[in-house]
Amino acid sequence: MNNDKDCLLVAPSVVTPPQQQTSRTRWLPSLSRARFTSLVVIVSVFAICVLVYLVPEREVHHGTVAVVTSIAPLDTSTRKTSTKIRYKHTQRRLPQCIIIGIRKAGTRALLKFLDLHPSIQTAAREIHFFDHSYELGLNWYRKRMPFSFPDQITIEKTPAYFTVKSVPKLVHRMNSTVKVLLIVRDPFERTVSDWLQLCMNQRAKNRHCTSFERKVIDPRTGEVNRSYQGIRRSIYVRHMQNWLQWFPLSQIHLVNGKTLVENPVAALKRVEQFLGLDHRITEDHFYFNKSRGFYCIQYDSTRQKCLHPSKGRKHPKIKKEVVQKLREFFRPFNHKFYQMVGQDFGWP
Numbered sequence: 633m634n635n636d637k638d639c640l641l642v643a644p645s646v647v648t649p650p651q652q653q654t655s656r657t658r659w660l661p662s663l664s665r666a667r668f669t670s671l672v673v674i675v676s677v678f679a680i681c682v683l684v685y686l687v688p689e690r691e692v693h694h695g696t697v698a699v700v701t702s703i704a705p706l707d708t709s710t711r712k713t714s715t716k717i718r719y720k721h722t723q724r725r726l727p728q729c730i731i732i733g734i735r736k737a738g739t740r741a742l743l744k745f746l747d748l749h750p751s752i753q754t755a756a757r758e759i760h761f762f763d764h765s766y767e768l769g770l771n772w773y774r775k776r777m778p779f780s781f782p783d784q785i786t787i788e789k790t791p792a793y794f795t796v797k798s799v800p801k802l803v804h805r806m807n808s809t810v811k812v813l814l815i816v817r818d819p820f821e822r823t824v825s826d827w828l829q830l831c832m833n834q835r836a837k838n839r840h841c842t843s844f845e846r847k848v849i850d851p852r853t854g855e856v857n858r859s860y861q862g863i864r865r866s867i868y869v870r871h872m873q874n875w876l877q878w879f880p881l882s883q884i885h886l887v888n889g890k891t892l893v894e895n896p897v898a899a900l901k902r903v904e905q906f907l908g909l910d911h912r913i914t915e916d917h918f919y920f921n922k923s924r925g926f927y928c929i930q931y932d933s934t935r936q937k938c939l940h941p942s943k944g945r946k947h948p949k950i951k952k953e954v955v956q957k958l959r960e961f962f963r964p965f966n967h968k969f970y971q972m973v974g975q976d977f978g979w980p
């Protein structure tokens with residue numbers, strides 16, 4: 633040690649006479665401060681690399697960090713993976729099928745019911761990638777997908793995709809062969825459901841909710857308020873036209889929302905066929921819940937599950953003249969839509 637610069641600062645209590653120094657402490661004085669700092673940096677970088685590469689994958693779920701490992705047993709009858717646990721031979725994949733809407737037409741029921749199929753994995757939340765987060769990149773999107781086996785189909789649903797103009801082009805850019813599912817519902821009922829949803833959100837925040845009639849009818853003209861979002865979303869033919877500029881009709885399967893409510897297995901059978909899957913979702917998967925007025929899922933003899941109570945709300949009674957005005961307004965658009973998709977849904 634020639635000068636203070638070359639010496640490591642050590643507290644007096646830990647300094648021992650040279651003859652008592654152990655082999656552990658003897659090397660310290662010979663290290664310059666610069667060398668010691670470099671050593672610390674190298675060790676830290678090494679530790680970070682070990683953490684990043686040896687821990688298989690880390691995820692953030694609502695603020696909690698879940699370490700993804702491959703330890704838990706898989707239910708081989710359903711082959712259902714989890715977003716938090718990684719099983720051998722699984723990985724996150726971009727969706728090969730997307731439910732694009734229509735908002736309030738039964739998109740959640742469709743996704744939940746399809747998830748019963750052992751060859752399907754579904755993303756639990758609406759990702760809003762193509763309408764809100766596209767700049768975050770496909771890898772961000774992929775990381776939000778569930779783990780799946782190589783032979784499984786990953787499905788995501790974001791109902792806003794159907795009505796946001798820029799979306800079909802971006803979906804096409806990701807995968808021009810992606811399979812598209814579109815569930816449709818009587819536009820009048822959909823508009824009521826859409827308004828009710830927003831109204832409940834307002835009330836939950838102690839805010840005023842404008843009546844349905846005032847929202848859908850322009851008080852100055854007495855005509856249907858075409859600028860109201862709820863009405864614009866229900867003019868399906870316009871949005872469909874936009875999608876058909878990017879995808880052929882053969883790549884878009886339309887699910888009748890009424891059929892999904894009344895006879896889920898029949899609606900799902902067609903979807904299985906469209907996706908090229910075996911018919912695996914059967915009557916045994918469902919029971920009719922009288923108090924809810926909807927079919928719910930029967931997972932096994934002990935486990936049953938209905939959709940969240942926000943699905944299947946009782947609609948308020950709408951004034952007769954408003955119902956009539958809206959039905960008349962939607963009728964020509966509906967007919968154009970039937971022609972465009974080659975199916976008549978028989979909405980009044």
Ligand SMILES: Nc1ncnc2c1ncn2[C@@H]1O[C@H](COP(=O)(O)OS(=O)(=O)O)[C@@H](OP(=O)(O)O)[C@H]1O
Nearest residue numbers: 735736737738739740741825926927939943944945
């Ligand atoms: N089995 C079952 N259980 C409960 N609800 C069912 C079911 N099948 C279809 N539906 C219909 O789903 C409607 C809600 O549609 P979405 O899930 O697309 O809504 S959302 O856009 O995701 O908010 C919801 O609309 P409302 O009845 O207006 O609440 C239901 O009619």
